[in-house]
Amino acid sequence: MTVGDVTTEGPQTVPGRSAGAAVEKYLHVRRLTDLLASRLSAEDQVPQSMTAASPAAWHRAHTTWFFEEFVLGRLPGYSSPEPVFRFLFNSYYEAVGPRQPRPQRGLITRPSVAEIGDFRARVDDAVVAALEAGRVDDRGLELLELGRHHEQQHQELMLMDAKHLFSHNPTDPVYVHRSADPVAAAPGETDWLVVVEGVAQVGALDPADGFSYDNERPRHRVWIPDGQVATRQVTVADWKEFMADGGYARPELWLSDGWAAVQDEGWDAPGYWRREDGVGVSASAGTAGAPAADGEWTTFTLSGRRPVVDAEPVCHVSFYEADAYARWAGARLPTEFEWEVATAGWEIRDELDPDRCHPQPATDRTIGGVWEWTASAYLPYPGFVTEEGAAGEYNGKFMSDQHVLRGGSALTPAGHTRPTYRNFFPASSRWAATGLRLAR
Amino acid sequence: MTVGDVTTEGPQTVPGRSAGAAVEKYLHVRRLTDLLASRLSAEDQVPQSMTAASPAAWHRAHTTWFFEEFVLGRLPGYSSPEPVFRFLFNSYYEAVGPRQPRPQRGLITRPSVAEIGDFRARVDDAVVAALEAGRVDDRGLELLELGRHHEQQHQELMLMDAKHLFSHNPTDPVYVHRSADPVAAAPGETDWLVVVEGVAQVGALDPADGFSYDNERPRHRVWIPDGQVATRQVTVADWKEFMADGGYARPELWLSDGWAAVQDEGWDAPGYWRREDGVGVSASAGTAGAPAADGEWTTFTLSGRRPVVDAEPVCHVSFYEADAYARWAGARLPTEFEWEVATAGWEIRDELDPDRCHPQPATDRTIGGVWEWTASAYLPYPGFVTEEGAAGEYNGKFMSDQHVLRGGSALTPAGHTRPTYRNFFPASSRWAATGLRLAR
Amino acid sequence: MTVGDVTTEGPQTVPGRSAGAAVEKYLHVRRLTDLLASRLSAEDQVPQSMTAASPAAWHRAHTTWFFEEFVLGRLPGYSSPEPVFRFLFNSYYEAVGPRQPRPQRGLITRPSVAEIGDFRARVDDAVVAALEAGRVDDRGLELLELGRHHEQQHQELMLMDAKHLFSHNPTDPVYVHRSADPVAAAPGETDWLVVVEGVAQVGALDPADGFSYDNERPRHRVWIPDGQVATRQVTVADWKEFMADGGYARPELWLSDGWAAVQDEGWDAPGYWRREDGVGVSASAGTAGAPAADGEWTTFTLSGRRPVVDAEPVCHVSFYEADAYARWAGARLPTEFEWEVATAGWEIRDELDPDRCHPQPATDRTIGGVWEWTASAYLPYPGFVTEEGAAGEYNGKFMSDQHVLRGGSALTPAGHTRPTYRNFFPASSRWAATGLRLAR
Amino acid sequence: MTVGDVTTEGPQTVPGRSAGAAVEKYLHVRRLTDLLASRLSAEDQVPQSMTAASPAAWHRAHTTWFFEEFVLGRLPGYSSPEPVFRFLFNSYYEAVGPRQPRPQRGLITRPSVAEIGDFRARVDDAVVAALEAGRVDDRGLELLELGRHHEQQHQELMLMDAKHLFSHNPTDPVYVHRSADPVAAAPGETDWLVVVEGVAQVGALDPADGFSYDNERPRHRVWIPDGQVATRQVTVADWKEFMADGGYARPELWLSDGWAAVQDEGWDAPGYWRREDGVGVSASAGTAGAPAADGEWTTFTLSGRRPVVDAEPVCHVSFYEADAYARWAGARLPTEFEWEVATAGWEIRDELDPDRCHPQPATDRTIGGVWEWTASAYLPYPGFVTEEGAAGEYNGKFMSDQHVLRGGSALTPAGHTRPTYRNFFPASSRWAATGLRLAR
Secondary structure, three states: OOOOOOOOOOOOOOOOHHHHHHHHHHHHHHHHHHHHHHOOOHHHHOOOOOOOOHHHHHHHHHHHHHHHHHHHHHHHOOOOOOOHHHHHHHHOOOOHHOOOHHHHHHOOOOOOOHHHHHHHHHHHHHHHHHHHHHOOOOOHHHHHHHHHHHHHHHHHHHHHHHHHOOOOOOOOOOOOOOOEEEEEOOOOOOEEEEEOEEEEEOOOOHHHHOOOOOHHOOEEEEEEEEEEEEOOOEHHHHHHHHHHHHHHOOOOOHHHHHHHHHHHHOOOOOOOEEEOOOOOOOHHHHHHHHOOOEEEEEEEEOOOOEEEOOOOOOOOHHHHHHHHHHOOOOOOOOOOOHHHHHHOEEEOOOOHHHHHHOOOOOOOOOEOEEEEEEEOOOOOOOOOOOOOOOOHHHHHHHOOOOOOEOOOOOOOOOOOOOOOOOHHHHHHHOOOOOOOOOOO | OOOOOOOOOOOOOOHHHHHHHHHHEEEEEEEEHHHHHHOOOOOOOOOOOOOOOOOHHHHHHHHHHHHHOOOHHHHHOOOOOOOOOOOOOOOOOOOOOOOOOOOHHOOOOOOOOHHHHHHHHHHHHHHHHHHHOOOOOOHHHHHHHHHHHHHHHHHHHHHHHHHHHHHOOOOOOOOOOOOOOOOOOOOOOOEEEOOEEEEEOOOOOOHHHHHHHHHHHHHOEEOOOOOOEOOOEHHHHHHHHHHHOOOOHHHHHHOHHHHHHHHHHOOOOOEEEEEEOOOOHHHHHHHHOOOOOOOOOEEEEEEEEEEEEOEOOOOOOOHHHHHHHHHOOOOOOOHHHHHHHHHOOEEOOOOOOOOOOOOOOOOOEEEEEEEEEEEEEEEOOOOOOOOOOOOHHOOOOOOOOOOOEOOOOOOOOOOOOOOEEEEEEOOOOOOOOOOOOOEE | OOOOOOOOOOOOOOOOHHHHHHHHHHHHHHHHHEEEEHOOOOOOOOOOOOOOOOHHHHHHHHHHHHHHHHHHHHOOOOOOOOHHHHHHHHOOHHHHHHOOOOHHHOOOOOOOHHHHHHHHHHHHOOOOOOOOOOOHHHHHHHHHHHHHHHHHHHHHHHHHHHHOOOOOOOOOOOOOOOOOOOOOOOOOOOOOOEEEEEEEEEEEOOOHHOOHHHHHOOOEEEEEEEEEOOOOOOOHHHHHHOOOOOOOOOOOOOOOOHHHHHHHHHOOOOEEEOOOOOOOOOOOOOOOOOOOOOOOOEEEEEEEEOOOOOOOEOOOHHHHHHHHHHHHHEEEEEOOOHHHHHHHOEEHHHHHHOOOOOOOOOOEEEEOOOOEEEEOOOOOOOOOOOOOOHHHHHHHOOOOOOOOEEOOOOOOOOOOOOOOOEEOOOOOOOOEEEEEEEOO | OOOOOOOOOOOOOOOHHHHHHHHHHHHHHHHEEEHHHHOOOOOHOOOOOOOOOOOOHHHHHHHHHHHHHOOOHHHOOOOOOOHHHHHOOOOHHHHHHOOHHHHHHHHHOOOOHHHHHHHHHHHHHHEEEEEEEEOOOHHHHHHHHHHHHHHHHHHHHHHHHHHHHOOOOOOOOOOOOOOOOOOOOOOOOOOOOEEEEEEEOOOOOOOOOOOOOOOOOOOOOEEOOOEEEEOOEHHHHHHHHHHHHHHHOHHHOHHHHHHHHHHHHHHOOOOEEEEOOOOOOOOOOOOOOOOOOOOOEEEEEEEEEOOOOOOOHHHHHOHEEEEEEEHHOEEEOOOOOHHHHHHOOOEEOOOOOOHHHOOOOOOOEEEEEOOOEEEOOOOOOOOOOOOOOOHOOOHHOOOOOOOEEEOOOEEEOOOOOOOOOEEOOOOOOOOOOOEEEOOO
């Protein structure tokens, strides 16, 4: 973080260079949101396809509210010209006050999508002006940085949620056109990286050394047992073997709650997969990929419905499926700490390319493409301290009954993936871009 | 049916005058839908605020699908250029094929609202061309007339559903601006019309004598017992007395399922009513009505939130509430046949005024303003015959566990109200414009 | 009611003889409950197999509470030695006070089954003593009679509920042993009784002319249209034809809510039917009937699981199924008034035989064996007046969203069936002994 | 484990002394179940008060089935004379076959409670005979020991479930009579045991060194950070302070899912607590404790309803409540490994006394009385291996979305508590005897 540097007398006093950098970083994130949203019509931005998802318009407004509430709200004398937005676009911050019930986010058609654009522009102008005037104090700058990362998270959520929404439309809407991928051979067996037992340091350093969320800190020691971690993620080709071996029909492979989910939800393949029977209601005219043959598996992508690709990492599997696959393979999922130690120094490949929005084929000793379920429950690190004020509600309040995912996905904005990052979802979630890597 | 006039030899052969009239009547209905929808933004037209409601865009497309499926579909060689619309915009016609699941109507963002406008224009052009070319046969003309009435029903539904949607928005959106009503004195006690026992004819005559739905036929005899029917609907002033007398807290006044609904839903006033406490999240800036004082009851209208008006008929009450009110008043609800006999010849007041969309004060010996719950369950008339083909699914399949309402409301398009009309809703419904009239 | 009055010459003036008759009638009903319960173990009497059902112990206690509350409670100075029973064994009488939540009736293990027997004996002693001492006033005698009929209703409920409970036990418990029926030929086509249109009197006379429930009164006029009513109930053989013709798979035959029930509940045959596949978990060792062959349909009876019998009336079908069957047969269900007019004078066959508890084969121009769904919704008769006090809650509060059944069943105690009797259940109920008769 | 000792030639060959000891240990456990069940009537043993609970009769039969399935089933030529019991009394072992649906365990009234007693006796006779004849092989003896510990778990469950059942009965049933406790002063502030960071060994040794469940193994190294663990459990007096300080009304203290539970369930005190208002429906005549004054908190115990006792450890709190309390207290919950290290060598006090069945006042440096929620999710230890066969389903399949509890409770049979024991429940559970201890 450049602002608050010891060589300056105080963040507010030298707006010049550092303000310019802060402005640039701020606007960089804001513009990507606008770019991603620009492919969604006003209609596309309204619905909430399930309670866990949110409308795109809401994502755009909520991320803006975050800056207004936590950055502009700190400025002396600031008050919002649209106070009802505090009610509409607060997500879950109890300390800020009551809010639109979560399951009713899809009923907000006013302000319009254009008015939400105005809201974004108004807040951007005010933030930039405040930065340039040197009126944002140290804590404000910290919250500004938190807000940037927060908005990056919502960029991924906005894409996930749009995909979920479109998947319910029999016309198979296309978010982004792209040509068919070249045929890639399915990779062979994975290699294994040996992890030697011992005490390791995990977690993020102090924020002064680079941004991290509260849930990545403090850096602390853990004991890592002997083990091996696969150098490559599990692929579509791998998953087809699991399916062919009755993976979805053998209770002995599943956790108790997982087996219940298989039966209740009728799972027989990853999320968005469908076995074509030649009598579908639509022909996905907008899809550039090769058409699927009868009996072939397709998957719904942000470029329409396409045949599944063997070389890609499997995606849209729940923790339960990842765990069952690992058991079937005679292996297990790595813990989040094994993962962090094993992948140290690996390349981060396959972050968000707005013209693709879909994983590349899996490669060795890389992370990215799909989030990776770990064996670890989402819990606070030893010495975890909740931040004061509403921002303290950021991550800590979800530390129960969620599972840690590590890495990043093809929907994760560039620069957002880091080795200590802890993503988390409930065990039955399938709409995030989630895959896995084995350990043993 | 006026088209196919006896002086012509056959509907198809003299397109001239009768086609012109048919075209005019068709376009009259279609234009009103467009007018009503024009006050809803693209965003407003997408959400489905509950399973029983539908998006405005869907109403616009579904009514168009009806004409394409049942009128254009009869033309030799006709096939839809957008076959997926058969899936998307079929409501419940099993005979036509599978369809978008009802709870997922709010997830259809493509086709866009503009494309649905194009769909409407394309079908209108084709219908008009077919009429003018004399290509619509007798059955087609019958179905055309059915389609017009069907679209009128959906005009009311579209307004009801928009109101329901807007009621979840803390900004209290305004569908139509209107000035505050002049203060009207609450009317005094109602008069009672005496009904003398005897055999009466009820129901609609043969369609050749004027349009009616299948569920209004055949005309048949019933025995009407001695009784009295109130000449005026129950008003807001009346309802306040019921509330003041503990009406919502006295189980002895309620049917068993009604009392369960009171407790489960927390009912303590009609739908959309709210007692103001001065700390609401929003101030309904767009509302032209007088502001509400603390402790005063307001109601949500299509012109925003407004104080309730004593002289108006009470609206948005369920059958259970209507029944409990009647018991409290020492009276009962009329049966649908008593109602039909008693109101014969009364003026139909207060049909849809697109610049008002809200009931006028109640007046004597009139119907309209609010639908009136009757004591009658929705059942087929003796000799009821299901029509052949998909159109036979129109009304008959809902004849279980619904209650008959008679009359019409301030959201019912002009010309749609008639003495034999049978509307129907489940006993717990409150989002339609439903009130009541007493009998004893 | 005349009984019990000292000043008249009627039965009420000489407590000796008339009291003896009242005592005898009272004890007759009470003893049958004891007999029916004697075949249920203490364990059998505790569970509540679904919210709509009740434990046998609860039926025994609730019917006793009714006499204590409404008959003994009227005696000067009477107070219950077990006041908590008012809470435990009140069913739904709001006027009496709060009560054990209905879904938790199966959690009452104390008082024990033996203590409930003691409760019954104590109340019986007190009622008999009061009768013999001439201390029961006119209203008390009316309520005593109401209580007897109330207890008869609960006798049927207790058997229905026991059957429902046992049906969840893979050991196929036997309530009563009986030998296999002789083979009866399936009857041929039914005859039809012609009903000529006109005004008819329906409903029960004044109670002074014989007991009736409030919901059967007042006797009133209705217009009956021309029609025909089948002289015989629909049989198992008939139903098999419906099934063979795809009756459960053709949406056009079903009401909208009925088709939803078929899909949600997976109905493909009447309640308790099962197609044998030879790999059942149990062999119903206690069942005296002939064993079922593979692929054959069996049904669960109070004598264990048995092959279905063609000649019997079909039983355990919902209103929705009855309605769909009628549509398939090109007929309809009779209204309750057609039924009452058409069956006048027919023999009541097949009331409860405690050693059989199962319908006999259907015969012509009889009623009984199975309750018959009618086309009529359960609504109050014109002039219906709710009785004063808690007893007024008896029937009237359920007059919404239920359907009228007429006749009686093989579980209905002798003497309880009468031409004006109105039974009622929700349209989806299948655990009562419900069948149908056609009209057209 | 004495049987299977290396110095003997084989377990089956020297039935004499070691068989006698095995028989004695087996019968010791079995007799305690019989004793505990002897206070429950046949009626008490039937209901299932919620899906998570089971009927007492089912516990008695299921523990017996375990021995028949896994011990007797290994004997050459053994087959059960009651094969349907495999279906009825299998809990969740997919490998054994289909089973009675869990929510329908409370519908099994046949076999009777007496017949379940016969089943127990028959299996006991067969097990004893097999042991005495030296026919139980090494694996059988292991499974016999597993079955003993399994039955001890079910002893605690049977008491928990009986308490839950009785709590729904307004007569406040008494499971065991006991006199009022002497008044104990609430203890003052707790002391804190300092834990110094470093690598520690946790988990159970090889089974040959004493029984442990699969989920306690393998013993492995973990890194323990610096910290402090309270020497005493949180008491009722402590909890009252939390309540008085608005603990149940301050969202900032709660995890997100916890706050949702507070609102959905209406929690404002620990499970079974009730604030007396002097108008309860019953007077708990059978309760020996002092009567509660108006406004005072009482709790439901296995000796009836009693005033809460300040000196006792708080009990029947969920993980969410424990976590919120810790946050309120400026502390946290210990991890399961901190707990294991900190409590090493502490006295196990307050195991099951069948004449008390209720915690004793909390004391320093002891465990027992109440299970203690830890911060740890229930996950497999590094190197965890599922046992082969159906017994491998014992613990591993539940390792998701449950939280670890350590210690033991006043309902845990003597000898069942051990330092490495891992109990587990979902975060919202309150019917187990669950409390907490702080760390910081």
